[in-house]
Amino acid sequence: MAEARAAPSVAAVAAVNGMPGSQVHLDARGRIPNNVVYRDFVNETVALNLNTGTYHGLNPTAGRMLQAIERAATLGEAVDHLVSEYGWDRATVEADLLELCRTLADSGLLDIQRGAPG
Numbered sequence: 001m002a003e004a005r006a007a008p009s010v011a012a013v014a015a016v017n018g019m020p021g022s023q024v025h026l027d028a029r030g031r032i033p034n035n036v037v038y039r040d041f042v043n044e045t046v047a048l049n050l051n052t053g054t055y056h057g058l059n060p061t062a063g064r065m066l067q068a069i070e071r072a073a074t075l076g077e078a079v080d081h082l083v084s085e086y087g088w089d090r091a092t093v094e095a096d097l098l099e100l101c102r103t104l105a106d107s108g109l110l111d112i113q114r115g116a117p118g
Helices: 060-071 075-086 090-106
Strands: 002-006 029-031 036-040 045-049 054-058 111-113
Touching: 029 060, 029 075, 029 090, 036 060, 045 060, 054 060, 054 090, 060 075, 060 090, 075 090, 090 111
Parallel strands: none
Antiparallel strands: 002 054, 029 111, 036 045, 045 054
């Protein structure tokens, strides 16, 4: 879903605010840090960490998930929105969204703000 690309000789820095990416829960909040920008294109969304020069290419589904994460109060709310809007299977959306959050958080492209464990 996410493909990491780094500018030459620039190392990716994993920066997660409040919790390790491996401990992402549906009641946590996902926020895009100020040093990260993203843009949607026809066949992918590109997220760029301006501090490191590292960017990820996200497929259209992951791009929609990133938009839902940014707009929702919690990751669970983002799942609800995606299931409702696209008619996707809830269990699949939950698993895929949490994995996307872990990947982006571990790459410094998403801050996960602590919520109660789910």
